[in-house]
Amino acid sequence: MARPIDFYFDFASPYGYLAATQIERIARAHGRSVVWRPILIGVAMKLTGGRPLVEVPLRADYTRRDVPRFARLLGVPLTMPAGFPEISLAGSRAVYWVADRDAGLASRLARALYDAHWGEGRSIKAPETVAELAAPLGIDAAALMAAVQTPEIKERLKTETAAALERGVFGSPFIFVDDEPFWGADRLDQVAMWLAGAGSATP
Amino acid sequence: MARPIDFYFDFASPYGYLAATQIERIARAHGRSVVWRPILIGVAMKLTGGRPLVEVPLRADYTRRDVPRFARLLGVPLTMPAGFPEISLAGSRAVYWVADRDAGLASRLARALYDAHWGEGRSIKAPETVAELAAPLGIDAAALMAAVQTPEIKERLKTETAAALERGVFGSPFIFVDDEPFWGADRLDQVAMWLAGAGSATP
Numbered sequence: 361m362a363r364p365i366d367f368y369f370d371f372a373s374p375y376g377y378l379a380a381t382q383i384e385r386i387a388r389a390h391g392r393s394v395v396w397r398p399i400l401i402g403v404a405m406k407l408t409g410g411r412p413l414v415e416v417p418l419r420a421d422y423t424r425r426d427v428p429r430f431a432r433l434l435g436v437p438l439t440m441p442a443g444f445p446e447i448s449l450a451g452s453r454a455v456y457w458v459a460d461r462d463a464g465l466a467s468r469l470a471r472a473l474y475d476a477h478w479g480e481g482r483s484i485k486a487p488e489t490v491a492e493l494a495a496p497l498g499i500d501a502a503a504l505m506a507a508v509q510t511p512e513i514k515e516r517l518k519t520e521t522a523a524a525l526e527r528g529v530f531g532s533p534f535i536f537v538d539d540e541p542f543w544g545a546d547r548l549d550q551v552a553m554w555l556a557g558a559g560s561a562t563p
Numbered sequence: 564m565a566r567p568i569d570f571y572f573d574f575a576s577p578y579g580y581l582a583a584t585q586i587e588r589i590a591r592a593h594g595r596s597v598v599w600r601p602i603l604i605g606v607a608m609k610l611t612g613g614r615p616l617v618e619v620p621l622r623a624d625y626t627r628r629d630v631p632r633f634a635r636l637l638g639v640p641l642t643m644p645a646g647f648p649e650i651s652l653a654g655s656r657a658v659y660w661v662a663d664r665d666a667g668l669a670s671r672l673a674r675a676l677y678d679a680h681w682g683e684g685r686s687i688k689a690p691e692t693v694a695e696l697a698a699p700l701g702i703d704a705a706a707l708m709a710a711v712q713t714p715e716i717k718e719r720l721k722t723e724t725a726a727a728l729e730r731g732v733f734g735s736p737f738i739f740v741d742d743e744p745f746w747g748a749d750r751l752d753q754v755a756m757w758l759a760g761a762g763s764a765t766p
Contacts, residue, residue: 407620408619418733422733422744422746433756530620530625541625541628546747559632559636
C-alpha cells in the first residue's frame, strides 16, 4: 500500500487553496490518499525571513494578479477575502480534531473551509463560522467549538507546525510524496509526474 | 503581427536557465518571437528584500533539490556551477551589444552562455570565456571583448535593468506576453495557455 501524500497548507495562503482544489484528484489518479496538515506558516516565515507576499514591493502587485489568473486557468472560483491575510486558528485546530476520528472527513472539512475563505471570500476566523461550515458534513457544532478551545488541540497545532518545519516545510502549499518535497501550487504538474514515476535521480 | 515575448533573466538564475531552454519553442508554437533581456536581478532583490535562495534557511536545501529535479523532468542537462551565484556582466552586456545588430543572434548567444553555465557548470564571468562561446556563432571575439568594456554598453545594462524594475520585474525569469506578467520557470505552462487565448479576465 503506497504511503499517503502529505499536504501542508495554511488557510491564509491562496496558493494553498489553489492546490487544495487539485490535490485529491491528482492523488486518486495514482492510487494515493492525502493527509491534510494545516500549519501556521508565519512561524516558518520568521525562520526564513519571508514576509507575506502582499507586503513586498512589486511582488504584492504581481500576486494580486497571479492568484486570480491561476484560478481562472484552473477553472475554480476565487474571491480575495477582505481580511487577507487572516489566521484561522479555529479552522486549523478543527481539522486535527476531526482527523483523529476520521481522516477523510477532515479533508472534506479543510476543503469546505478553503472554499468558503478563498472561493467565496468569507472570513473563517470565528469558531462559530468554522462550526457552521462543518455542520453540513455531519460534524457537531457545539463539540467542535468546545474542542478547538482545549489546551490539547491548541498544543497539537503548534507541534504539527514545528514538525513540519523540522521536515523542511517553509511555504504553503508544501507537498511530500513519500519523502520527496514539492513547494507551491505551481509544482502540482511535477507532483503528478513524480507519482507517475518520472524525475527521480536514480531511475 | 503579434508582439514579441519579453524574456527577462539573469545568467546567475537557474530557473532562468530552465525557462531559457523552453521559451523559444513555446513562442514559436504560437507564432511569436522572443526578445532576450538579461538584467541584474540583485538590483531588484535589494528593492524587494529578497536574498539569493541558497542563502535562506530551508529554502536553500529545497532549491538545490528542486532545480536538478526540474531539469530532469524537462529532460535538459544541469550542472551546478561551482561559483554560484556568479554575476556575468560581460555576458549580459554582450547580449545587448549583439542584439542591436541581430536579435536572433543575441538570443542564440544568450542560450549558448546559459547552456555553458548551467548545462555544463562552466564559469562565464570572464569576457574571454564569453568571447570564446560567441565565436562559433560567428561573433568576432576581439570586437566583443572591446564592446563589453565601453561606457555605452555598461550604461545600457543598467538602464535595461532599471526599465525592467519600472515594469514590475522582481525575479528571474520574468516573462511578458504583451503586457501580461509571468514570474518563474513554473509559469511556462500558463504562458502557453495564455498564448492560446486562455486565462484572461475579460474573455
